[in-house]
Amino acid sequence: MVQALGRLKESASQTAGPYVHIGLTPNFAGISGVYECDLGTAMVNDKTRGERIRVNIRVIDGAGSPLNDALVEIWQADAAGIYNSPSDLRGSADPNFTGWGRLPTDMTTGECLFETIKPGRVPFFDGRKMAPHLTVWIVARGINIGLHTRMYFGDEETANAEDPVLMRIEQKERVSTLVAPRDGDIYKFDIHLQGINETVFFDI
């Protein structure tokens, strides 16, 4: 025998289920008066630095239908590439930018629309710069463990071409599943859970 490492196991994930809105966006679910507002709906205010953009996200199942009961969270750096997190020791993030957003997909259209700013570039662990990106996390009924992916920006071809994470994707044709095309101030990001366009998801 040897000494035990004494580690615990992570609590196992369980699906967020169809009623996730009650817990995470109660005002959206019609439960008013408990919390003042739904957390994560406002990422920016009038003083936020950076280019204002909107991001339209849909999550599409294996039959081609957008999920109308999903919950999407995004996490991103501020315009200078700093995260509003105590774990980012490189400097103070823009105090007028939360960096974190959370929205339910619309019960009819399956879309959600984040109002945010374009993030700056953040270093990879070896010091190379990553292209601007959003971390995206999806939960829903039928999803047993939250799905992590990233959204990159369609108008950042140069930065995307040298992004160390995108370069790790072996099947080059799959890189485009993480790149959202720009239309005016809106980036449109369709996340495909299955099929020939299945989005690259991360174990990270």
Added chain:
Amino acid sequence: MTNSRSPANRTPEIGSFFPRDRNWHPPAFTPAYKTSVLRSPQRPLLSLDNTLSELTGPVFGQSILGELDNDLIHNFAGPGESAIGSRILVYGRLLDERGIGVAGALLEVWQANAGGRYRHKKETYRAPLDPNFGGCGRAITGEDGSYCFRTIQPGPYPWPNGPNDWRPAHIHFSIFGHGFAQRLITQMYFEGDPMIWRCPIVRTINDRRAIEGLTAALDMEATIPMDARAYKFDIVLRGRRSTLFENRIEGN
């Protein structure tokens, strides 16, 4: 969130997180839980060491909390009223895989009422709503990772999957740690509930010990006399490497 910095006396940890044990968690494709069939990615996941994008994460200050946020018996009830049902405390600690308490982390919960009915427009179960029960609550863990909710024990409920599937009584938990890689949603079950082992959602988990790890223990030492029984539920998030020796990479 603008004042989201942790207390000054807490030095943030920045080591990368232990990899997830994907055999311990439920797989994406679990045909006995039918909705997973069309919603499960089929390609392998891209494995990657954590970058700053996952090592960091949002942290929420106590200022977002209202006085009754962790009291589901009263936070939706009319003046002088309270939710109907078996009154319980749900308490425990948020730990990481090293056994260290995770401080200042936001926990959000939601659940059905005592009859097993959710306050949601997609709900189809015939059990009645409780006018004094909303079904949501939240708390931020203390310096040692501890938390506590006051609520009523939710009822089991039928759901459209197999011809006669019922969920065991459960409380949904959403947990933020210190880094976005720790983000987790899970469910708490109750000791002794015979419905646990029949449930196709519970059984998406292959390892019996992982299911037991989601089952809260009745704790008669923590009850409030003539008021509420108590269930103890510890939650474990991914641990992270401690920097025993600094290994600074050039350019950082």
